[in-house]
Amino acid sequence: xxxxxxxxxxxxxxxxxxxxxxxxxxxxxxxxxxxxxxxxxxxxxxxxxxxxxxxxxxxxxxxxxxxxxxxxxxxxxxxxxxxxxxxxxxxxxxxxxxxxxxxxxxxxxxxxxxxxxxxxxxxxxxxxxxxxxxxxxxxxxxxxxxxxxxxxxxxxxxxxxx
Amino acid sequence: xxxxxxxxxxxxxxxxxxxxxxxxxxxxxxxxxxxxxxxxxxxxxxxxxxxxxxxxxxxxxxxxxxxxxxxxxxxxxxxxxxxxxxxxxxxxxxxxxxxxxxxxxxxxxxxxxxxxxxxxxxxxxxxxxxxxxxxxxxxxxxxxxxxxxxxxxxxxxxxxxxxxxxxxxxxxxxxxxxxxxxxxxxxxxxxxxxxxxxxxxxxxxxxxxxxxxxxxxxxxxxxxxxxxxxxxxxxxxxxxxxxxxxxxxxxxxxxxxxxxxxxxxxx
Numbered sequence: 118x119x120x121x122x123x124x125x126x127x128x129x130x131x132x133x134x135x136x137x138x139x140x141x142x143x144x145x146x147x148x149x150x151x152x153x154x155x156x157x158x159x160x161x162x163x164x165x166x167x168x169x170x171x172x173x174x175x176x177x178x179x180x181x182x183x184x185x186x187x188x189x190x191x192x193x194x195x196x197x198x199x200x201x202x203x204x205x206x207x208x209x210x211x212x213x214x215x216x217x218x219x220x221x222x223x224x225x226x227x228x229x230x231x232x233x234x235x236x237x238x239x240x241x242x243x244x245x246x247x248x249x250x251x252x253x254x255x256x257x258x259x260x261x262x263x264x265x266x267x268x269x270x271x272x273x274x275x276x277x278x279x
Numbered sequence: 280x281x282x283x284x285x286x287x288x289x290x291x292x293x294x295x296x297x298x299x300x301x302x303x304x305x306x307x308x309x310x311x312x313x314x315x316x317x318x319x320x321x322x323x324x325x326x327x328x329x330x331x332x333x334x335x336x337x338x339x340x341x342x343x344x345x346x347x348x349x350x351x352x353x354x355x356x357x358x359x360x361x362x363x364x365x366x367x368x369x370x371x372x373x374x375x376x377x378x379x380x381x382x383x384x385x386x387x388x389x390x391x392x393x394x395x396x397x398x399x400x401x402x403x404x405x406x407x408x409x410x411x412x413x414x415x416x417x418x419x420x421x422x423x424x425x426x427x428x429x430x431x432x433x434x435x436x437x438x439x440x441x442x443x444x445x446x447x448x449x450x451x452x453x454x455x456x457x458x459x460x461x462x463x464x465x466x467x468x469x470x471x472x473x474x475x476x477x478x479x480x481x482x483x484x485x486x487x488x489x490x491x492x493x494x495x496x497x498x499x500x501x502x503x504x505x506x507x508x509x510x511x512x513x514x515x516x517x518x519x520x521x522x523x524x525x526x527x528x529x530x531x532x533x534x535x536x537x538x539x540x541x542x543x544x545x546x
Contacts, residue, residue, distance in 0.1 A: 120327075123334045130338045134442030137449035138488075141381065142480050144471060172479075 155205040156183060157241035161215040161228070166197040167251025168226045169217055175201050176218075177230040182207045185228060201228060210235040214247035226251060308504055315425060315433060315503070322430035329431045329438075336397045336432070336499075337439030341446075343396055344389060348447035351388065352454025355379060360463055372463075373470040374477050376455040381478065381487045382543070385448035387535050390494035393440055394527035398502035401432055402523040405506025406516040414507075429503050436502070440495025441488055448487065486542045493534055498527045 166188060175183035183203035191198050203209070212233030219226050230245075239245070322328060355376045363369050405428070408414050414424040452474075459465045478484070502523045509519035 124330055126338045127330050127333045130333065130341065130439075131442060133341075134446055137442075137446045138484075140449050141445060141452065141484055144475070 156202040161245040162196040163250045165250040175228045208238040215245045216249040217251035318426040321426045332435030348450035349454040352451035356455035356458035380448040380451040386490040389444040389447045390531040394498045399520045401502040402506040406509040410511040436499025441491040444491035501527045
């Protein structure tokens, strides 16, 4: 095989490898959804962030509008501070609320934004005031048992009174 | 009694000698590696040599890597389907195959195949050059054999291995697609969208590429070292090629464990 043939062969091999990398990156990984070049930062405080992780999506009406970039604990108020990047083409009113929801029954958790009614929009770096924490299963069970006990108590109480 | 003591001390002495010999071998290999690194810039200037070697090492391995990738993709899809369908999670077939390939099987299986195919050919070539005294002749002509012969092959191996590994993974995913969507009947849209959602480009694909680069360096270096240090006889070359495959494979598997523990320790 001549020298030119060898060089063409090697060039094709390298191109094939790069094409495979591109295929895996675009078609089989999350590179395509990473183009959040134009975005602004917003923070929100939660009493309990549940299983929220960095890079979880931020959705409004189920559509992905941004990503969580950081989660920290405020050492003074002991609340979880979640920092998120929202696409600049989506502007939310100042009184929008943020909830931590679960995708499906046992899926990953994400932040859901519900638009408020104010005229002014959230500025970059603003904090979302109204938040709802994640549902913690143990608290839910405790609440359920407490309600059960209360129902049983109020059902038994009217008995002795004729 | 004296004979027994003599045998015992001889045995312990033998162990000590073996340990010292292997330590010495390790040190010799390390110095060889440093020497090879020192002449790398020199051989990068004569890039034509590297290109020829990439053809010999990379292009010539394409058939076996692509065929194995396709086969592994087929088989993984089939086996994972039977495991997942009992939990009603058959839709995640693409994701499971993708992560298995991109994180682990792609780099490791490619490295093992590479060690067998390219490593043995490198060792045999260098060993026969040494047996035919070509390397000594080069030194007499004031050509550094490491720069002229070894370094281009090392660079070629280090370049080819990551490319082959990602090709293995890509072809494996395509093979799984053929089986999952074509044969089994899983929804094609779900197959790709679940992967696009859950596979992270840096954590999964990126770590896999880093692993394959490390394995490429290991396999190529072991092959070159064994070839260079072989005894200049046919049996010596045969032993050297065997040692190449065994040492490369063990080193790759050990390194894979260490790298996996480092890279994927946190969810």
